[in-house]
Amino acid sequence: xxxxxxxxxxxxxxxxxxxxxxxxxxxxxxxxxxxxxxxxxxxxxxxxxxxxxxxxxxxxxxxxxxxxxxxxxxxxxxxxxxxxxxxxxxxxxxxxxxxxxxxxxxxxxxxxxxxxxxxxxxxxxxxxxxxxxxxxxxxxxxxxxxxxxxxxxxxxxxxxxxxxxxxxxxxxxxxxxxxxxxxxxxxxxxxxxxxxxxxxxxxxxxxxxxxxxxxxxxxxxxxxxxxxxxxxxxxxxxxxxxxxxxxxxxxxxxxxxxxxxxxxxxxxxxxxxxxxxxxxxxxxxxxxxxxxxxxxxxxx
Amino acid sequence: xxxxxxxxxxxxxxxxxxxxxxxxxxxxxxxxxxxxxxxxxxxxxxxxxxxxxxxxxxxxxxxxxxxxxxxxxxxxxxxxxxxxxxxxxxxxxxxxxxxxxxxxxxxxxxxxxxxxxxxxxxxxxxxxxxxxxxxxxxxxxxxxxxxxxxxxxxxxxxxxxxxxxxxxxxxxxxxxxxxxxxxxxxxxxxxxxxxxxxxxxxxxxxxxxxxxxxxxxxxxxxxxxxxxx
Numbered sequence: 001x002x003x004x005x006x007x008x009x010x011x012x013x014x015x016x017x018x019x020x021x022x023x024x025x026x027x028x029x030x031x032x033x034x035x036x037x038x039x040x041x042x043x044x045x046x047x048x049x050x051x052x053x054x055x056x057x058x059x060x061x062x063x064x065x066x067x068x069x070x071x072x073x074x075x076x077x078x079x080x081x082x083x084x085x086x087x088x089x090x091x092x093x094x095x096x097x098x099x100x101x102x103x104x105x106x107x108x109x110x111x112x113x114x115x116x117x118x119x120x121x122x123x124x125x126x127x128x129x130x131x132x133x134x135x136x137x138x139x140x141x142x143x144x145x146x147x148x149x150x151x152x153x154x155x156x157x158x159x160x161x162x163x164x165x166x167x168x169x170x171x172x173x174x175x176x177x178x179x180x181x182x183x184x185x186x187x188x189x190x191x192x193x194x195x196x197x198x199x200x201x202x203x204x205x206x207x208x209x210x211x212x213x214x215x216x217x218x219x220x221x222x223x224x225x226x227x228x229x230x231x232x233x234x235x236x237x238x239x240x241x242x243x244x245x246x247x248x249x250x251x252x253x254x255x256x257x258x259x260x261x262x263x264x265x266x267x268x269x270x271x272x273x274x275x276x277x278x279x280x281x282x283x284x285x286x287x288x289x290x291x292x293x294x295x296x297x298x299x300x
Numbered sequence: 301x302x303x304x305x306x307x308x309x310x311x312x313x314x315x316x317x318x319x320x321x322x323x324x325x326x327x328x329x330x331x332x333x334x335x336x337x338x339x340x341x342x343x344x345x346x347x348x349x350x351x352x353x354x355x356x357x358x359x360x361x362x363x364x365x366x367x368x369x370x371x372x373x374x375x376x377x378x379x380x381x382x383x384x385x386x387x388x389x390x391x392x393x394x395x396x397x398x399x400x401x402x403x404x405x406x407x408x409x410x411x412x413x414x415x416x417x418x419x420x421x422x423x424x425x426x427x428x429x430x431x432x433x434x435x436x437x438x439x440x441x442x443x444x445x446x447x448x449x450x451x452x453x454x455x456x457x458x459x460x461x462x463x464x465x466x467x468x469x470x471x472x473x474x475x476x477x478x479x480x481x482x483x484x485x486x487x488x489x490x491x492x493x494x495x496x497x498x499x500x501x502x503x504x505x506x507x508x509x510x511x512x513x514x515x516x517x518x519x520x521x522x523x524x525x526x527x528x529x
Contacts, residue, residue, distance in 0.1 A: 208390060213380030216376075
């Protein structure tokens, strides 16, 4: 097989249908960009789950009365609550944090936002038991046992908050993936259409090729490669788009969240890890669509 | 070389068979005119040889190929041993004369050095040396048909099929084309030519197979177009 010949046919084909080719590339690129975005969110959630898995705590917040008068947790009901917590099965450790410690911690966490610190008063921070569980999923045990007990203001489950946050992120991921799927469908139709148009504009060539005894592969390969080349250009465009999106948009809007360690930053490495998948998806989809189109709709 | 045994072809869209129990044999190196009015089955006959169609009944043999029964994968091999020329030339307008001829070799994967050697040879054979770099639109009808013949012959086929090759040409140019086909025939290539051209058939005095309503109604070794005309 003469590769130079096949490739010159491919270039001619792409050039001849330049508007269709551009449409095909852009649709593919947007679809893959959304897919890449979805995959980045998946990576972010995974990283966050790993980050938080060992750190999740249940906070048992104490009432104002206890917070103000029992700095070392030596009196009832505080000391009773502590021993009850320590004796609950599944509890790994219990740390008492009085109002002053809590306020210090608050100041540390929000040192980047001085206007928030100005508003804060130690009186607003309750004394807290920070309870670490052996199995971070089983927070309900603590909640059921301690909510409403004397001296307890509330049981605050970080896991519940995080779960809601993850739900939000997963929702974002699902929207990205659904849009990616819709776009992929449009890309698929465009690829199929482009190949049909391409085959039609080259029907004389193809007719001659068949007549002089070119093999099926020889007649079909240019069309197939055309689709795959467009797919690859599409995926390169998509990766470029993701890089630009990160550099000019994502970094700016998530700076506060990443700096305070709430969400892990998305690096260029993440994009690099996601991009081979985009290439793979582009190649597989364009080649399959091309092949099926040639088999079903184009008589070569 | 070519043998049809009780071949019938019925198209789905038609009730009357396009070919009806046709049995013909053509030897290697023969020059055969296939004549008959439009719709008599000439084109179907030629398409069966190329395996553009499969017969409804009967067997078709071309060289060593059992055409009707062969697998799709072997069809390119069959077609490489058959050259084709048409009334409308079917040249690629974006390619030059030499490129049009080379195209037939490129697409069957012939190596570059073979192509640069044989293309000028065949262009000389058809009398187009010096016009290699012209485009089809810059040529006369006769010259365009010569390019088409060069393309059909460049791979040295065993059989050359010509479907009304002079249909678009004036009588003088037609004569030139016939001389060229005769020359190709003298190299041992079997030539099968479907035509309506009385003058040519009568002057050449070659074998004539006449079809009518899908049947062979006449097969003369040295025939003329119309009996008694």
